[in-house]
Amino acid sequence: MTFAFYLGAGNIIFPPLAGFLAGENMTLAMFGFLVTAVGLPLITILAVAKAGNGWAGMTKLLPAGIATALAVAIYIIIGPAFAAPRTGLVAYEMGLKPFLGEMGAQGLMVYTIIFFGVAILVSLNQGRLMDAIGKFLTPLLMLLLIVLAVGVFVAPQGTMPSAVADYQQDAFVKGILEGYNTMDTLASLMLGALIVDILRKKGIHDYQSQFKYLAIAGIISAIGLSVVYISLFQLGNTAGGVAMDASNGGAIVSAYVLSLFGHPGQFILAGIITLACFTTAVGLISACADFFHNLTGMSYRKLVVILGAACALVANVGLAQLISLSIPVLVAIYPVAVALVLVTFLKSYFGRPRLTFRLVLTVAFVFGCLDGLGAAGMKMDAFAFLPLFDKGLAWLLPTLVACGLGVMARGNASQVSDATA
Template sequence: MNKSETDLNPQPLTWKDYLVVSSLLFGLFFGAGNLIFPLHLGQLAGAHWLTAMIGFLVTAVLLPLLSVLAVSITRSQGVYDIGRPLGPAFALVFMVLIHATIGPLFGTPRTATVSFTVGLAPLLPANWAHGGLLVFSAIFFLVAFIISYQESSILSSVGKVLNPLFLLLLMVVFFLAILNPMGATANQSVTAAYQHNAFFNGFLQGYNTMDALAGLAFGVTIVTAVKQMGKTTPKSNAKVTAKAGILATALIGLIYVVLIWIGATTLAKFKLSPDGGIAFNQLVNYYLGRAGQVLLAVLITVTCLTTAVGLVAAFAQDFHKHFPKVSYHVWLVFTCIASFLTANFGLDTIIAWSTPLLMLLYPFAMVLILLSIFSPFFQRDPQVYVWTVALTAVAAVLDMIAAFPPVISQTAWAKAVGTWQQQFLPFASLGMDWIVPAALGAVIGLTLHFVSQAHLKNAKTKYAHSNN
């Protein structure tokens, strides 16, 4: 057997090894958005929380796990390699858009706005909100910059202590909420969007966690960690990643289930909040009071800061790799300043403007993840990718236009495009109109692949016979 087909470590990994990889996966995926969006989903879905939760778990738990497996199976070194079958230009644009989305445009600024909105803002007078966010985010990203610049491990070491404390605080709130629920979920009101389409709206809400995009961007970290344990072949690497991923995502999924349920129960005591940050603050104050709020402020700030350091460093490293004329430190300055500026638009604005880009990127991400996982069956043939992604792009662009805030989506041209979309694309009203074009593209691409393979096989046979 070829050495490349055997693992450096042929022995089965221990449970401790699996827990190490699982904790790495948990740290990769669990951040600021993972707290606020499921809680808000519960408030939006009310009595229909269970159906909405199932949809949410597909995009917020299953899809991120599949994204890491896609990186492992294709032996990718990052998100660029996932898009490489479509050519270097597409791969580069896709990489830039993914990193911009989970980085300075939306994901990284959210670490500051969530920690301020959930942790610090409730302790300040209402008229200090804007000035407080300005000062807090400036200090927040200055600290993130300093730690990332020196590539220090201080914060990650502190995070190993304080992040578990944050989870412990969360578990205490969960225990109190289960022991003494605010109300019965069956009696809570359901917003209009969740009256009949709770599953699909929950599915779309899962986009906001951005974890599938994060899995594509940072999945190589997990794959590398598994390789360092001696599982070097793609098959065994994917197997270990899957087992560890199931452990990590099962814990995240359990947290989501409880958060969504609690979100639905809060409607018995509080009005529907504009975002999950306010709802989370109300929840902690209800069960733990002022002391709990102070503890929450400290723990969530450190947790979010740990995430921010990882995001700004990853952004700078990946952009320096693909644009080497600009140094790592210059890219670091850029992403920290850009994240600071974006953060000061506030959490609601960030969410409103991130939604259109997520509606564009997630269909691409989903089809590329699935194509990557099944790529061994069609030898990663580019024509399968091209047809599938090209037809997906049409619906994804239309969904992006429809998801823009009213300043764009309510213009005459956007309304005209939306009318055409609703008339001719199935599932457009659910925001899922990319499914049929993607499936059609996959069928066309696979048909062309297998037909060309058959022709090639026949040609080889004829050539062999002619030489006999």
């Protein structure tokens, strides 16, 4: 189940594109991608389990307004701003476009209205339909991915492209930043509490057992995701001459499947990806509507309609444009998520946990915003002196220093206590 939470159609479009663009530096890019697309979500799930009581447990040392604002930002990002609209676009790119070709802005608009219109109807009337689809969808998607992985390694269809842009010099760091696009670390912050609730329903109530079983499930899902990502990286890295349109990973996978399995394979891929996108869209719209219903008191049904309409509207910017718009936002917000996970694990080592939590997250947010502005293409030469700024990781060292100060505060407090005694 944990693996199914993470495996969405969006996770399938980024590795092949990175593998294609990384060329001869694929291995470095892939390891960087695995750090943020597999390692961070796993660690985040464990942090949620360690904190207890889900999001409230992780943020109890923060001002209530800040914790709420951060939760709102994450739900907007994984909801109507980026992740949910992306489901409709991936379904369009991989489920319809390979057969009907480019249909222009009007065709995309009609498709997204129908796609999210149906998603709204299902979200309004949640029942056993989603459970029934889920029971068959994930195994089918996994089966197809396994067959595709075997085909990629046994019968590669193309040649290795040459590394381009940032993949030529900083493939590992570029892979780390590309892993942000899965948004799975942000999702882990919200899904971790849900998984803990499910464990409780299974009769697992004590903290140690919850942590143990969540760790086992997290490790299994991490292994599964790693296998999927590695095979998709290899697919992209052997797609030279096969994928004529390398503007996004969906087009690369579609062209590769057509070359490897012919039209029958492409039809199967299109059907499963469309269903995967649809169930993900329903899940995200429902989760966001439920969150904002509890936050504002507004009717759940009204929120479903508003959020679904917003997703359809945002989706019409196009997949490549939506991804490019999301990158600066993710570069800015991810450091805060990572910092929250870090201080959750280190809390017992801090002399003044409340102050340290606020300091570390503030530092991560400020420097993350600088990285985000740089990723947006703004001229940031005045900050070029910052360590790792040119890599898009200016937040990393200041955040670690802030954590170190928190640990030192405990040491100083102990020395004062000893002297007093």
